Amino acid sequence: GENVEQHPSTLSVQEGDSAVIKCTYSDSASNYFPWYKQELGKRPQLIIDIRSNVGEKKDQRIAVTLNKTAKHFSLHITETQPEDSAVYFCAASRGNSGYALNFGKGTSLLVTP
């Protein structure tokens, strides 16, 4: 099947520290890997994405790495701030269907001042 595993399920860090969330996927046809942030009661919002022809991508305090051989990808948030607190979802494209997404179960990140 097409599974995306995400760890950890909860993560608590102090403001200013880094946070790392890791995901693995099983669909070898996946070639698009977005990360979404969802605040309580709100819609998921795309924060960064990476495509399979790239190993790393960075956008200010957020970076994503991809290892296609090992089928895993990670989200790195540096200099965390309280407003980074939310649930973060990784996803991998369903390669055979025109790129609908399989999502991980989410990581609840809490950044304490």
Added chain:
Amino acid sequence: NAGVMQNPRHLVRRRGQEARLRCSPMKGHSHVYWYRQLPEEGLKFMVYLQKENIIDESGMPKERFSAEFPKEGPSILRIQQVVRGDSAAYFCASSATSGYYNEQFFGPGTRLTVL
């Protein structure tokens, strides 16, 4: 350019009734995806549609669930004879294309409660 619109935002149904959820994609988007989110869980893919076509419905239960995206009007996810286990948030997303540039933008969701 309005974002993805969904209505209603909240829907309450009694067991056995029908639920009809609507999704209007962003302007210029012809690809629509429906996902279901159970409390404290991730989003589960249900169905992917283009105008007048169902591309992938492998995530949608075979019984009671159906989806359409007509040439004119919003995409509709229909749940017949709802049961308590159908209570969830249903999100739709839209994208301009499939393939390489396929960023999906999500709507605000419809929260379905089955009494």
